[in-house]
Amino acid sequence: MSGLILRMAAGVVLLTIGLAPAARAEDLVIGGIGSMTGVAASFDRAVVEGIQAYIKVWNMQGGFKGRHVNLQLLDDESNAATAVTVYRKLVEDKSVGIIIAASPSQTLLAIKAIADDYRVPTIGSATVVQLAVPPAKYFFRSLPGTDAYMLTLINWVKAHGWMKLAILNPSSAAGQSEAGLLKKDAAAAGVQIVAAERYNDTDTNFTAQLVNIRNARPDFFYCGIIGGPSVTIFKQVKQLHLTMPIALHSSAFNPNFYRGIGGVKEADGVYSPVERGGMAGSASGLVAKLYKEASDAMGHPATNLNTAGWDTAMIVAHAIETSNDTRQGILVALENTQDLPVIGGLVSYGPSDRRGKDERSVGIGRLTDGHFVEAK
Amino acid sequence: MDLATFAQFALSGLTTGCVYALVAIGFVLCANVSGIVNFAQGEYVMVGGIVTAGLASLAVPLPVAILVAVFLGGVFGFLQERVTVAPVRRAPMFLQATVALGVAVVIQSAALIVWGKDPYGLSGFVGDDVFVLLGAYLPLQALFVWGATAAFVGAAFYLLKFTELGRAIRAVAINPGAATMMGIKTGRMSMLVFAASGAAGALAGVVIVPITSASWDSGLEFGVKGFTGAIIGGFHSPFWATAAALGLGVLESLAAGYVSSEAKDIVTYGVLLAYLMIRGGAFLRGRRVVASTGGH
Structure with a gap:
């Protein structure tokens, strides 16, 4: 011993x-x-x-x-x-x-x-x-x-003609800093933020925020997810029939997230602003x-x-x-x-x-x- | 205000409120029988959820995982009573509360070491599909949450009102000294109530984990909200505590939906503060019972 x-x-x-x-x-x-x-x-x-x-x-x-x-x-x-x-x-x-x-x-x-x-x-x-x-x-x-990630996202959203954006960010300093950048870049690009919701990392029910986002009828939805709630939010997005295209913060994507949502395939088609190194597997040169x-x-x-x-x-x-x-x-x-x-x-x-x-x-x-x- | 949106907020809040209710019942029972406000009560929700999801991820059949989780909740509750409650039964109330908080921290830290920091998710017991009620989309798992809560509250009501054991528990809560003189073993009642409260919390964790996931720190939120429900319910009756906790869940969801997600906690705790200031006697009534049972 x-x-x-x-x-x-x-x-x-x-x-x-x-x-x-x-x-x-x-x-x-x-x-x-x-x-x-x-x-x-x-x-x-x-x-x-x-x-x-x-x-x-x-x-x-x-x-x-x-x-x-x-x-x-x-x-x-x-x-x-x-x-x-x-x-x-x-x-x-x-x-x-x-x-x-x-x-x-x-x-x-x-x-x-x-x-x-x-x-x-x-x-x-x-x-x-x-x-x-x-x-x-x-x-x-x-x-x-973070400013580069958010600017890229807004420009990409605008390029697709999606002019109404909904955002959901953590209430932490980092989450609200991200939300502030999105609002600034969206205003400059002429993209309207139709719903700006927030959540605490300890929250267990996101229905209210997601229903408000659904009711605002955005063309695109970005969720700045960092940490624990990512699985719950993603499952509730599906259960509440939010059918618009959605992007998640890149930190959401990890083995626990995939396991929690029922497998990698469940997240197919979800977007994320990522450093190009994260997409280098399909790059050339x-x-x-x-x-x-x-x-x-x-x-x-x-x-x-x-x-x-x-x-x-x-x-x-x-x-x-x-x-x-x-x-x-x-x-x-x-x-x-x-x-x-x-x-x-x-x-x-x-x-x-x-x-x-x-x-x-x-x-x-x-x-x-x-x-x-x-x-x- | 359309009905579907209202129903969506209210019914999803009711689901969360069910978990708060199971925690609140534990708070009230433990406080009235042992004289201790069991601040570790929320951690049993975490234990139930994380053990079920963890075992399921190891390919343990779900019914077995559920039984193990609820059983463990009961065992932990029993151990908490024997190891940390019985020895301080005659100590000042602040010391008892500190010990209970210490137990909560120990359970949290042990969960962090055993299960790590990442959340554990679980598919619904019958899948992740939804059903529609009054225009609201709800996960099928919500039916299990409602059913488990109704079953536990019903069983508790029957036990406390119509059985010898229930009468003994109520006797200890009302006057432990007299109960002892009548031959009731108050220590045994305390053990039983802590074990049942642990199992109730774990049951809450079991049924909610497919909706919320579970991680080492997820018990805190449920513990605080369950405690709040118990306070609003007067900290005296498990059934008023249940009603208050359900109402708290609904109020929280309505506040987040109709006021703003930023103001959710302000509204929730604002109502609590207003209630306590207006009905200060409600909490005092509960505290009197708790104090009177603290010295046996």
Whole structure:
């Protein structure tokens, strides 16, 4: 029994100290923060898998100028306070030239708030607008912002001649931020929002919101679903005979969602604004080549979360390869990155631009047999 | 206001209200027999739902999964009474309430460890089709929710009104000291009521999980709403608590539909506050009973 307790304690210590072996002196060290345990782990482990796959391929191709590339990954336990603690630990390690953070937006906002104090280039894979606006000198975002997703959705809806839109968003700050962007973009595009409903994550009955949406007779319905209620909302949409085309937030689509709604086929035809990396399985050219490389490295078809991690690592590699391998040099290299092709599109930064990918990296996917294909 | 829309709001609210009612009955029975407000009551809904859906996902036949879930709810209720209620029966009320809250947190945390954070869904017992009533589309599963609630409330009514055991439970609720002198084993009544309340909560979880899914934290919402129903019902009669909880479910849905989804909780809790301020005596009456049974 005491042996078991000792092993468990050792496991906890290892998780706290790091998930990777210590770097050798000659290694190129990249700091890493990921939500490997806790509520965000189901998303961010997949992002980290993509990061690790890229670094594996990088090392197989000789690493950085013959040096082995070592990802020094620490677990933030899906907790912003822990993330700040492990971030400080990483920046104190002088061998760390850049830090990759695969954590939820709220956690990354906490890191962004202190990044300029420590002056280590840091790149985070999340979507909230505030990660890049206003910009922090040392913090970069690798995914398109929520504004890019919403603008793409509104433009696509308008292009189909659907001028009446209904929206249902969580009442959380992130959900209402998304709703605000939709209202702004819809007004600019001349699309009318005929119903704007909201829900709490703890709600169990969405009939009232969905009936109001049905009664408003929209041409199109977007549901900004994040987390638990996605299954319930989707089933109630069907039961209440909401027959208009529907788009869900991309975070809804995971194995639990498919299991809960009765199988992948049940969601066939549902739309979602997704990063192009999530539709790369049906792409061609350079994107297809990169996607195949990522999938081969992971041993399975890369998901949109995997490609998000892969792309982030690609950006970091590009910055290191084009720099003098110092923190300041990597910062300048990142700022000089222009239209770098990755699986999810093109990445650009500038002296005061920390957005990375813009709306060019977002498309509207239509779910077909559990995979997104670009919607016409 | 068209009838179909009104019926849609009211009947779907009634379905949710049924779950609140089963939780509210548990609150009232436990409080009156043991003197403890069992804040873990909502967690039994989560246990019932997540165990049923979890077992079903492992290809366990649905009837077996349902029986196991309800049985587990009863066992957990029994264990809660033996491990955390009996030892603090003579403690101050705030301590008893804190212990009950602690039990709720432990059950939630254990569910998070065992089942993970993702919600568990389940198809309706007879599929996910709908039926139409007064122009409202309702899942067939709603019939199971209504039926289970009616059956449990009916059984509770019969038990409390027409059986020796029911009379013994009521005697303990009214005056535990006198009940003891009459040879009634108050501790045994408390065990029985906690086990029945646990099973009732789990039953609620079993029948609602095809409509709402279940996750480690889904008991909180049902617990809070069931508690609210119990308060509005006076915290004294299981049947008034049932009526209040059903009304709460309907009111909540009507508020979300006719006022706005943003104002749903404002309306619901606003009505509760107004009720408590106008009818303060209703809660006081319940509290007197709870206090009087706390010292046996």
